[in-house]
Protein backbone atom coordinates (compact mmCIF):
# COMPACT_ATOMS: atom_id res chain seq x y z
CA UNK A 1 0.00 0.00 0.00
CA UNK A 2 1.39 3.33 -0.96
CA UNK A 3 1.35 6.20 1.46
CA UNK A 4 0.27 9.69 0.58
CA UNK A 5 3.79 10.86 0.67
CA UNK A 6 5.02 8.24 -1.79
CA UNK A 7 2.14 9.06 -4.05
CA UNK A 8 2.86 12.75 -3.70
CA UNK A 9 6.56 12.15 -4.35
CA UNK A 10 5.80 10.44 -7.64
CA UNK A 11 3.46 13.18 -8.71
CA UNK A 12 6.00 15.77 -7.81
CA UNK A 13 8.79 14.22 -9.81
CA UNK A 14 6.66 14.21 -12.91
CA UNK A 15 8.11 16.77 -15.27
CA UNK A 16 6.51 20.18 -14.99
CA UNK A 17 4.40 19.32 -11.99
CA UNK A 18 4.61 21.47 -8.92
CA UNK A 19 1.58 19.98 -7.26
CA UNK A 20 1.03 19.83 -3.58
CA UNK A 21 -1.23 17.51 -1.61
CA UNK A 22 -4.70 18.95 -1.48
CA UNK A 23 -6.15 19.07 2.01
CA UNK A 24 -9.33 17.08 1.51
CA UNK A 25 -11.53 15.72 4.28
CA UNK A 26 -9.89 12.29 3.83
CA UNK A 27 -6.42 13.72 4.07
CA UNK A 28 -7.31 15.66 7.21
CA UNK A 29 -8.75 12.54 8.88
CA UNK A 30 -5.79 10.39 7.88
CA UNK A 31 -3.35 12.91 9.25
CA UNK A 32 -5.22 13.11 12.56
CA UNK A 33 -5.20 9.32 12.76
CA UNK A 34 -1.47 9.17 12.03
CA UNK A 35 0.01 11.68 14.39
CA UNK A 36 0.48 12.20 18.09
CA UNK A 37 -2.09 14.96 18.42
CA UNK A 38 -1.67 15.52 22.15
CA UNK A 39 2.12 15.58 21.89
CA UNK A 40 2.01 18.11 19.06
CA UNK A 41 -0.50 20.37 20.82
CA UNK A 42 1.59 20.24 24.00
CA UNK A 43 4.66 21.18 22.04
CA UNK A 44 2.74 24.17 20.65
CA UNK A 45 1.75 25.40 24.13
CA UNK A 46 -1.96 24.63 23.74
CA UNK A 47 -2.24 22.87 27.14
CA UNK A 48 -4.78 20.62 25.46
CA UNK A 49 -7.73 18.82 26.97
CA UNK A 50 -9.88 16.37 25.07
CA UNK A 51 -13.56 16.73 25.85
CA UNK A 52 -16.21 14.03 25.68
CA UNK A 53 -17.66 15.92 22.71
CA UNK A 54 -14.71 14.93 20.55
CA UNK A 55 -13.14 18.38 20.71
CA UNK A 56 -9.66 19.34 21.77
CA UNK A 57 -9.54 22.68 23.54
CA UNK A 58 -6.90 25.00 24.92
CA UNK A 59 -4.86 28.06 23.97
CA UNK A 60 -4.73 29.04 20.29
CA UNK A 61 -1.36 27.76 19.01
CA UNK A 62 -0.79 30.34 16.28
CA UNK A 63 -2.36 33.29 18.05
CA UNK A 64 0.98 35.09 18.15
CA UNK A 65 1.06 34.83 14.36
CA UNK A 66 -2.38 36.26 13.64
CA UNK A 67 -2.78 38.56 16.67
CA UNK A 68 0.81 39.35 17.56
CA UNK A 69 0.59 38.00 21.13
CA UNK A 70 -0.36 34.76 22.91
CA UNK A 71 -4.03 34.13 23.60
CA UNK A 72 -5.05 35.23 27.10
CA UNK A 73 -7.86 32.73 27.59
CA UNK A 74 -8.04 29.13 26.39
CA UNK A 75 -10.65 29.85 23.74
CA UNK A 76 -9.51 27.59 20.96
CA UNK A 77 -11.01 24.26 19.92
CA UNK A 78 -10.13 21.56 17.44
CA UNK A 79 -12.21 18.72 16.06
CA UNK A 80 -10.43 15.49 17.09
CA UNK A 81 -11.60 13.72 13.93
CA UNK A 82 -10.42 16.00 11.17
CA UNK A 83 -8.28 18.64 12.89
CA UNK A 84 -10.49 21.58 11.89
CA UNK A 85 -10.00 24.24 14.52
CA UNK A 86 -11.36 27.59 15.56
CA UNK A 87 -9.95 30.53 17.50
CA UNK A 88 -12.84 32.26 19.27
CA UNK A 89 -10.86 35.37 20.17
CA UNK A 90 -10.12 36.16 16.55
CA UNK A 91 -12.97 34.27 14.86
CA UNK A 92 -10.53 32.35 12.71
CA UNK A 93 -10.98 28.84 11.42
CA UNK A 94 -8.08 26.66 10.34
CA UNK A 95 -6.82 23.08 10.35
CA UNK A 96 -3.96 21.22 12.02
CA UNK A 97 -2.11 20.95 8.70
CA UNK A 98 -2.29 24.68 8.02
CA UNK A 99 -1.25 25.38 11.61
CA UNK A 100 1.89 23.32 11.12
CA UNK A 101 2.58 25.18 7.87
CA UNK A 102 2.30 28.55 9.54
CA UNK A 103 4.11 27.70 12.76
CA UNK A 104 7.10 26.16 10.97
CA UNK A 105 6.85 28.42 7.92
CA UNK A 106 6.60 25.44 5.57
CA UNK A 107 5.75 26.14 1.97
CA UNK A 108 3.67 23.06 1.16
CA UNK A 109 0.95 20.93 2.75
CA UNK A 110 3.12 17.94 2.03
CA UNK A 111 5.95 19.24 4.22
CA UNK A 112 3.45 19.99 6.97
CA UNK A 113 2.01 16.46 6.79
CA UNK A 114 5.52 15.05 6.81
CA UNK A 115 6.30 17.08 9.91
CA UNK A 116 3.08 16.12 11.71
CA UNK A 117 3.47 12.41 10.99
CA UNK A 118 7.25 12.29 11.55
CA UNK A 119 7.56 11.47 7.89
CA UNK A 120 5.73 8.19 8.52
CA UNK A 121 3.25 6.76 6.09
CA UNK A 122 -0.25 7.77 7.07
CA UNK A 123 -2.08 5.14 9.08
CA UNK A 124 -5.30 5.11 7.13
CA UNK A 125 -5.37 3.69 3.65
CA UNK A 126 -4.91 6.41 1.06
CA UNK A 127 -8.40 7.41 0.06
CA UNK A 128 -9.29 8.65 -3.36
CA UNK A 129 -7.76 11.99 -2.66
CA UNK A 130 -7.57 14.55 -5.37
CA UNK A 131 -4.34 16.13 -6.43
CA UNK A 132 -4.15 19.71 -7.47
CA UNK A 133 -4.55 19.15 -11.20
CA UNK A 134 -8.16 20.20 -11.22
CA UNK A 135 -7.24 23.17 -9.08
CA UNK A 136 -4.42 23.99 -11.45
CA UNK A 137 -6.94 24.18 -14.27
CA UNK A 138 -9.10 26.42 -12.16
CA UNK A 139 -6.08 28.57 -11.48
CA UNK A 140 -5.53 29.04 -15.18
CA UNK A 141 -9.17 29.97 -15.63
CA UNK A 142 -9.02 32.40 -12.77
CA UNK A 143 -5.85 33.92 -14.16
CA UNK A 144 -7.46 34.35 -17.57
CA UNK A 145 -10.44 35.99 -15.95
CA UNK A 146 -8.15 38.32 -14.02
CA UNK A 147 -6.29 39.33 -17.17
CA UNK A 148 -9.58 40.06 -18.94
CA UNK A 149 -10.73 42.22 -16.04
CA UNK A 150 -7.39 43.97 -16.02
CA UNK A 151 -7.45 44.74 -19.72
CA UNK A 152 -10.95 46.20 -19.35
CA UNK A 153 -9.73 48.35 -16.48
CA UNK A 154 -6.69 49.50 -18.44
CA UNK A 155 -8.96 50.45 -21.35
CA UNK A 156 -11.09 52.50 -18.94
CA UNK A 157 -8.10 54.33 -17.52
CA UNK A 158 -6.69 54.94 -21.01
CA UNK A 159 -9.96 56.59 -22.02
CA UNK A 160 -10.15 58.65 -18.84
CA UNK A 161 -6.55 59.79 -18.98
CA UNK A 162 -6.89 60.91 -22.60
CA UNK A 163 -9.72 63.27 -21.53
CA UNK A 164 -7.35 65.02 -19.10
CA UNK A 165 -10.22 66.26 -17.00
CA UNK A 166 -9.56 67.65 -13.51
CA UNK A 167 -12.43 69.24 -11.60
CA UNK A 168 -11.84 72.14 -9.21
CA UNK A 169 -13.03 70.04 -6.28
CA UNK A 170 -10.51 67.34 -7.17
CA UNK A 171 -7.71 69.90 -7.46
CA UNK A 172 -8.66 71.24 -4.06
CA UNK A 173 -8.60 67.76 -2.55
CA UNK A 174 -5.01 67.24 -3.65
CA UNK A 175 -4.08 70.85 -2.81
CA UNK A 176 -4.94 70.05 0.83
CA UNK A 177 -1.89 67.81 0.81
CA UNK A 178 0.14 70.38 -1.11
CA UNK A 179 -0.04 68.38 -4.36
CA UNK A 180 -0.07 70.79 -7.30
CA UNK A 181 -1.84 70.67 -10.65
CA UNK A 182 1.54 70.32 -12.39
CA UNK A 183 2.20 67.13 -10.43
CA UNK A 184 -1.26 65.77 -11.21
CA UNK A 185 -0.77 66.55 -14.91
CA UNK A 186 2.67 64.97 -14.97
CA UNK A 187 1.30 61.77 -13.41
CA UNK A 188 -1.80 61.73 -15.66
CA UNK A 189 -4.26 62.02 -12.76
CA UNK A 190 -7.81 62.84 -13.82
CA UNK A 191 -11.21 63.19 -12.17
CA UNK A 192 -14.38 61.33 -13.10
CA UNK A 193 -17.76 63.09 -13.09
CA UNK A 194 -20.17 60.31 -13.93
CA UNK A 195 -20.71 56.58 -13.91
CA UNK A 196 -19.30 54.01 -11.64
CA UNK A 197 -16.21 56.00 -10.66
CA UNK A 198 -18.08 59.27 -10.15
CA UNK A 199 -16.48 61.56 -7.59
CA UNK A 200 -13.14 59.80 -7.81
CA UNK A 201 -9.67 60.85 -8.88
CA UNK A 202 -8.02 58.21 -11.03
CA UNK A 203 -4.29 57.79 -10.50
CA UNK A 204 -2.89 55.71 -13.38
CA UNK A 205 -0.15 53.10 -12.94
CA UNK A 206 2.64 52.39 -15.43
CA UNK A 207 4.80 49.28 -15.76
CA UNK A 208 8.39 48.73 -16.87
CA UNK A 209 7.25 48.62 -20.50
CA UNK A 210 5.98 52.18 -19.97
CA UNK A 211 2.44 50.93 -20.56
CA UNK A 212 -0.63 51.69 -18.49
CA UNK A 213 -1.12 48.69 -16.19
CA UNK A 214 -3.80 49.71 -13.67
CA UNK A 215 -5.05 52.51 -11.48
CA UNK A 216 -6.34 53.46 -8.09
CA UNK A 217 -9.47 55.62 -7.89
CA UNK A 218 -9.60 57.77 -4.75
CA UNK A 219 -12.92 59.26 -3.63
CA UNK A 220 -12.23 62.99 -3.36
CA UNK A 221 -15.83 63.95 -2.62
CA UNK A 222 -15.80 62.05 0.66
CA UNK A 223 -17.73 59.23 2.26
CA UNK A 224 -20.86 61.24 3.12
CA UNK A 225 -21.34 62.33 -0.46
CA UNK A 226 -20.77 58.79 -1.72
CA UNK A 227 -23.24 57.22 0.71
CA UNK A 228 -25.93 59.78 -0.13
CA UNK A 229 -25.41 59.35 -3.88
CA UNK A 230 -25.69 55.57 -3.65
CA UNK A 231 -28.74 55.83 -1.45
CA UNK A 232 -30.51 58.21 -3.83
CA UNK A 233 -29.59 56.02 -6.76
CA UNK A 234 -31.02 52.88 -5.15
CA UNK A 235 -34.18 54.70 -4.06
CA UNK A 236 -34.66 56.07 -7.56
CA UNK A 237 -34.31 52.62 -9.08
CA UNK A 238 -36.88 51.17 -6.69
CA UNK A 239 -38.63 53.54 -4.24
CA UNK A 240 -40.04 50.62 -2.27
CA UNK A 241 -36.68 49.12 -1.50
CA UNK A 242 -35.60 49.27 2.10
CA UNK A 243 -31.93 50.10 2.47
CA UNK A 244 -30.21 48.94 5.60
CA UNK A 245 -26.80 50.45 4.96
CA UNK A 246 -24.74 51.41 1.96
CA UNK A 247 -21.99 52.88 4.13
CA UNK A 248 -20.39 49.47 4.61
CA UNK A 249 -19.72 49.28 0.88
CA UNK A 250 -17.74 52.52 0.82
CA UNK A 251 -14.13 52.19 -0.28
CA UNK A 252 -12.03 55.28 -0.21
CA UNK A 253 -9.57 53.75 -2.67
CA UNK A 254 -10.70 51.41 -5.44
CA UNK A 255 -8.06 49.47 -7.33
CA UNK A 256 -8.42 48.46 -10.95
CA UNK A 257 -10.05 45.06 -11.07
CA UNK A 258 -7.45 42.36 -11.78
CA UNK A 259 -4.53 44.60 -10.83
CA UNK A 260 -1.95 42.90 -8.60
CA UNK A 261 -0.74 45.65 -6.31
CA UNK A 262 1.84 43.35 -4.72
CA UNK A 263 4.04 43.37 -7.79
CA UNK A 264 3.95 47.09 -8.53
CA UNK A 265 5.84 50.01 -7.04
CA UNK A 266 3.96 53.22 -7.68
CA UNK A 267 6.24 56.11 -8.58
CA UNK A 268 9.01 54.04 -10.10
CA UNK A 269 8.03 54.36 -13.76
CA UNK A 270 5.41 57.03 -13.15
CA UNK A 271 7.95 59.43 -11.64
CA UNK A 272 11.52 58.20 -11.24
CA UNK A 273 12.21 56.25 -14.43
CA UNK A 274 9.65 58.21 -16.42
CA UNK A 275 11.90 57.90 -19.49
CA UNK A 276 11.96 54.13 -19.07
CA UNK A 277 15.66 53.95 -18.16
CA UNK A 278 16.35 52.45 -14.76
CA UNK A 279 19.50 53.73 -13.10
CA UNK A 280 21.03 53.38 -9.69
CA UNK A 281 19.53 55.80 -7.22
CA UNK A 282 21.40 57.43 -4.35
CA UNK A 283 18.33 57.06 -2.22
CA UNK A 284 14.84 55.62 -2.34
CA UNK A 285 12.07 56.24 0.18
CA UNK A 286 9.37 53.60 0.55
CA UNK A 287 5.96 54.91 1.65
CA UNK A 288 2.54 53.29 2.03
CA UNK A 289 0.12 55.42 0.03
CA UNK A 290 0.09 56.65 -3.55
CA UNK A 291 -0.62 60.23 -2.49
CA UNK A 292 2.36 60.19 -0.14
CA UNK A 293 4.55 59.08 -3.04
CA UNK A 294 3.08 61.79 -5.31
CA UNK A 295 3.88 64.48 -2.78
CA UNK A 296 7.42 63.26 -2.09
CA UNK A 297 8.17 62.98 -5.81
CA UNK A 298 6.89 66.51 -6.26
CA UNK A 299 9.24 67.67 -3.49
CA UNK A 300 12.20 66.09 -5.26
CA UNK A 301 12.48 63.05 -2.99
CA UNK A 302 13.01 59.72 -4.79
CA UNK A 303 10.07 57.70 -3.60
CA UNK A 304 7.81 54.71 -4.29
CA UNK A 305 4.54 53.56 -2.73
CA UNK A 306 3.91 49.89 -1.98
CA UNK A 307 0.10 50.34 -2.03
CA UNK A 308 -0.29 49.41 1.63
CA UNK A 309 1.39 48.66 4.92
CA UNK A 310 3.68 45.86 3.85
CA UNK A 311 6.33 45.27 1.21
CA UNK A 312 5.32 42.19 -0.76
CA UNK A 313 7.91 39.67 -2.00
CA UNK A 314 7.93 40.86 -5.61
CA UNK A 315 8.21 44.45 -4.48
CA UNK A 316 11.12 43.57 -2.21
CA UNK A 317 12.87 41.84 -5.11
CA UNK A 318 12.31 44.93 -7.29
CA UNK A 319 13.67 47.24 -4.59
CA UNK A 320 16.77 45.07 -4.22
CA UNK A 321 17.22 45.18 -8.00
CA UNK A 322 17.04 48.99 -8.02
CA UNK A 323 19.66 48.78 -5.29
CA UNK A 324 19.58 52.36 -4.04
CA UNK A 325 22.64 53.44 -2.05
CA UNK A 326 20.32 54.18 0.87
CA UNK A 327 16.85 52.74 1.34
CA UNK A 328 14.59 54.76 3.62
CA UNK A 329 11.60 53.01 5.20
CA UNK A 330 8.95 55.70 5.50
CA UNK A 331 5.89 53.86 6.77
CA UNK A 332 3.07 55.73 8.51
CA UNK A 333 3.45 56.40 12.23
CA UNK A 334 0.44 54.27 13.26
CA UNK A 335 0.64 50.81 14.86
CA UNK A 336 0.60 48.93 11.53
CA UNK A 337 3.22 51.22 10.02
CA UNK A 338 5.47 50.89 13.05
CA UNK A 339 5.22 47.11 13.00
CA UNK A 340 6.07 47.12 9.29
CA UNK A 341 9.04 49.46 9.77
CA UNK A 342 10.63 47.24 12.42
CA UNK A 343 9.92 44.04 10.50
CA UNK A 344 11.15 45.32 7.14
CA UNK A 345 14.28 46.82 8.68
CA UNK A 346 15.14 43.41 10.16
CA UNK A 347 14.53 41.81 6.83
CA UNK A 348 16.46 44.21 4.62
CA UNK A 349 19.37 45.59 6.59
CA UNK A 350 21.60 42.60 5.91
CA UNK A 351 20.62 42.47 2.26
CA UNK A 352 21.10 46.08 1.25
CA UNK A 353 23.94 48.53 1.46
CA UNK A 354 22.24 50.92 3.82
CA UNK A 355 18.72 50.88 5.31
CA UNK A 356 17.26 53.74 7.37
CA UNK A 357 14.12 54.01 9.43
CA UNK A 358 12.34 57.33 8.85
CA UNK A 359 10.13 58.75 11.60
CA UNK A 360 7.76 61.58 10.71
CA UNK A 361 7.24 64.19 13.46
CA UNK A 362 3.94 64.42 15.36
CA UNK A 363 2.66 61.17 13.87
CA UNK A 364 1.85 62.95 10.61
CA UNK A 365 1.70 61.32 7.19
CA UNK A 366 4.70 61.71 4.84
CA UNK A 367 2.64 63.88 2.49
CA UNK A 368 2.26 66.60 5.11
CA UNK A 369 5.83 67.90 4.82
CA UNK A 370 7.58 70.40 2.58
CA UNK A 371 10.73 69.71 0.62
CA UNK A 372 12.95 71.33 3.25
CA UNK A 373 11.25 69.48 6.11
CA UNK A 374 11.55 66.17 4.27
CA UNK A 375 15.29 66.67 3.74
CA UNK A 376 15.65 67.33 7.49
CA UNK A 377 13.59 64.24 8.32
CA UNK A 378 15.79 62.07 6.07
CA UNK A 379 18.96 63.57 7.55
CA UNK A 380 17.59 62.73 10.98
CA UNK A 381 17.00 59.13 9.83
CA UNK A 382 20.67 58.96 8.78
CA UNK A 383 21.76 60.05 12.24
CA UNK A 384 19.29 58.18 14.42
CA UNK A 385 17.95 55.10 12.68
CA UNK A 386 18.32 52.96 15.82
CA UNK A 387 16.56 55.52 18.01
CA UNK A 388 13.85 55.72 15.37
CA UNK A 389 13.43 51.96 15.34
CA UNK A 390 13.21 51.91 19.14
CA UNK A 391 10.55 54.64 19.00
CA UNK A 392 8.62 52.67 16.39
CA UNK A 393 8.80 49.52 18.52
CA UNK A 394 7.55 51.53 21.49
CA UNK A 395 4.55 52.86 19.55
CA UNK A 396 3.66 49.35 18.47
CA UNK A 397 4.10 47.93 21.98
CA UNK A 398 1.92 50.68 23.44
CA UNK A 399 -0.77 49.89 20.88
CA UNK A 400 -0.72 46.23 21.83
CA UNK A 401 -0.77 47.12 25.53
CA UNK A 402 -3.82 49.38 24.99
CA UNK A 403 -5.58 46.70 22.98
CA UNK A 404 -4.94 44.23 25.77
CA UNK A 405 -6.21 46.58 28.46
CA UNK A 406 -9.35 47.27 26.47
CA UNK A 407 -9.98 43.52 26.42
CA UNK A 408 -9.31 43.06 30.16
CA UNK A 409 -12.72 44.15 31.60
CA UNK A 410 -14.58 41.92 29.17
CA UNK A 411 -12.59 38.93 30.39
CA UNK A 412 -13.11 39.81 34.08
CA UNK A 413 -16.89 39.85 33.71
Ligand SMILES: [Zn+2]
Nearest residue numbers: 060063087090
Ligand atom coordinates in the same frame (compact mmCIF):
# COMPACT_ATOMS: atom_id res chain seq x y z
ZN1 LIG B 1 -5.95 32.74 17.79
